[in-house]
Amino acid sequence: MTDTARKWDEKYAQVSPKKPIAAAWVLQQHLAQLPLKGRALDLACGLGGNARLMARCGLTVDAWDISDAALTHLNNWAAVRRLPIHCTITDFEQMLFPYQQYEVITLSRYLNRTLWSQIAQALRPGGKLFIQTFLAPVQSNAPQNPDFYLRPGELTQLTENGQVWSNFTVEVHGEGWLADGDQAHRYAWLIATKPAS
Numbered sequence: 001m002t003d004t005a006r007k008w009d010e011k012y013a014q015v016s017p018k019k020p021i022a023a024a025w026v027l028q029q030h031l032a033q034l035p036l037k038g039r040a041l042d043l044a045c046g047l048g049g050n051a052r053l054m055a056r057c058g059l060t061v062d063a064w065d066i067s068d069a070a071l072t073h074l075n076n077w078a079a080v081r082r083l084p085i086h087c088t089i090t091d092f093e094q095m096l097f098p099y100q101q102y103e104v105i106t107l108s109r110y111l112n113r114t115l116w117s118q119i120a121q122a123l124r125p126g127g128k129l130f131i132q133t134f135l136a137p138v139q140s141n142a143p144q145n146p147d148f149y150l151r152p153g154e155l156t157q158l159t160e161n162g163q164v165w166s167n168f169t170v171e172v173h174g175e176g177w178l179a180d181g182d183q184a185h186r187y188a189w190l191i192a193t194k195p196a197s
Contacts (some may be wrong), residue, residue: 008067014063015047017073023053026132026189033128033171033191038103039194041122045109048074059104063084064090096123097122102115106130114170116164126196131155132189135175155190168192
């Protein structure tokens, strides 16, 4: 087990199974952007707020995370409700994403820029990408490593000419403060659609 996996297992082991788990704001506020059926991927899912919401909306969801404790919580929740969520312990540094398998990919509160091209390849033509993660500068009640923060304008720059998502259509984007449970954080968010062909 890596130090990262151990750290997150310790955190999630303390969480009550009865605790409500919310999806990212960008997903909650734009449910009309979701397809009515198909496969979705919740990357770095943690306790699976995005996965839970997408499964309730009719999607079959793959939920990937490095924490066995988080995925055990999510798997138990899905099993009780008979929802199609398939949990996989994953270290993104050591894997390749499947090619054009997903109608939707979500990523929230996590940043690994080396995954951008793999995310693009894993989406099916016409697929949608939902991202919401921390916006610089470093916040006192969030990760302390500046590498885990998007720079202002960084997400939309990825859709400009010559960039990894340059052929994607931006549906929604923004930056600013969002309520996050009993706190607030500065986030950047984006919904973008891969070309249909």
